[in-house]
Amino acid sequence: MKPATETIRHRLLTWYRREKRDLPWRRTRDPYRIWVSEVMLQQTQVDTVIPYYHRFLSAFPDPATLADAPQAAVLKLWEGLGYYARARHLHRAMGIVMARHGGRIPDEWDAFRALPGVGDYIAAAVLSIAFGRPYAVVDGNVKRVLARLLCIDLPVNVPKHHADFRQHADHLLDHAAPSAFNQALMEIGALICRPAGPRCNGCPLMGHCCAFTRRQVDAYPRKQARAKVPRHPMAIAVMRRRGKLLLTQRPEKGLLGGLWEFPNARRIDAETPEAACRRLAREQLGLQITPRMTVTRVRHAYTHFQVQAEVLLCDAPRGRVRLDGPSAFRWVAPPDLDGFALPKLVHKLLPALFTALKSTPA
Ligand code: SF4
CATH class of the missing domain: 1.10.340.30 (Hypothetical protein; domain 2)
Known part of the structure; x- marks a missing residue:
């Protein structure tokens, strides 16, 4: 030695x-x-x-x-x-x-x-x-x-x-x-x-x-330059029915597996946030919804990409939820959101959401 x-x-x-x-x-x-x-x-x-x-x-x-x-x-x-x-x-x-x-x-x-x-x-x-x-x-x-x-x-x-x-x-x-x-x-x-x-x-x-x-x-240490992290435009649809909000659960496997969130999707090409919310409601939940207002815009960085999400409050007055993607759903009164494990991105949007809910009664 x-x-x-x-x-x-x-x-x-x-x-x-x-x-x-x-x-x-x-x-x-x-x-x-x-x-x-x-x-x-x-x-x-x-x-x-x-x-x-x-x-x-x-x-x-x-x-x-x-x-x-x-x-x-x-x-x-x-x-x-x-x-x-x-x-x-x-x-x-x-x-x-x-x-x-x-x-x-x-x-x-x-x-x-x-x-x-x-x-x-x-x-x-x-x-x-x-x-x-x-x-x-x-x-x-x-x-x-x-x-x-x-x-x-x-x-x-x-x-x-x-x-x-x-x-x-x-x-x-x-x-x-x-x-x-x-x-x-x-x-x-x-x-x-x-x-x-x-x-x-x-x-x-x-x-x-x-x-x-x-x-x-x-x-030192030597480092290899990393490729630029891509930024994805997203839409998040906060769907409201009789004062309750729709939460969906992510599948067990993959990013944020098992956590609860508001339904969301990447925006395709030049799709507007409103169009993206209607599409994701139709594709993931089998629902027809009406976007009512923009709540906020949030950014969040994951390891290999960033997201910039437009958050919209949407009316979803009727229709049975038929899931395609999420593993479960719940209609939740806003004070009860605290009982669910939510990703950081959702926590970022909650203050603006609570303000918007007060100003736009169901
Ligand atoms: S091990 Fe790190 S802190 Fe210690 S002398 Fe070397 S470079 Fe400096």
């Missing part, structure tokens, strides 16, 4: 023991709690996760309660965190933990990795942090630190190079303390070796850092 590698480990662990943040999931070795935290932390900032983590675990304190819960209750507690497939997978995984593993979370790679929603990152994180298994975690923070520390010239955002970063992480991993080592590398990426303005002067790795020594910190 190279002495430099040992020194890096030692410095990193010493720094971590002194400087680590006191986070709720660091006060436990319970693999279930650590798993929940790691799933929430994928794609979401620590400060946002903390209140969700507490609420989720007070409702579902162990695998059995989560496995027994209806999916709607799980999604409701996940509402606002985004990437809802994470919640659905975790829910399904807990069903399997109860049915096939006797309620015990497996501590072996193959068995744990086979559970829904468990990829290499979650498997390495949970198995190392909860069980002390020697698997290196590789997330965005880790890749950035490694790229700078070792002057790795590969772009961090190209999936085919992930295995190269993994090799470096595996080589550096401290097998005597994989839990603390993995958390230390992620923590230094979050607090010191930040994406912009890394605090090299406070960094325990400075003396061993290739990018710092070469005065090339700004050149």
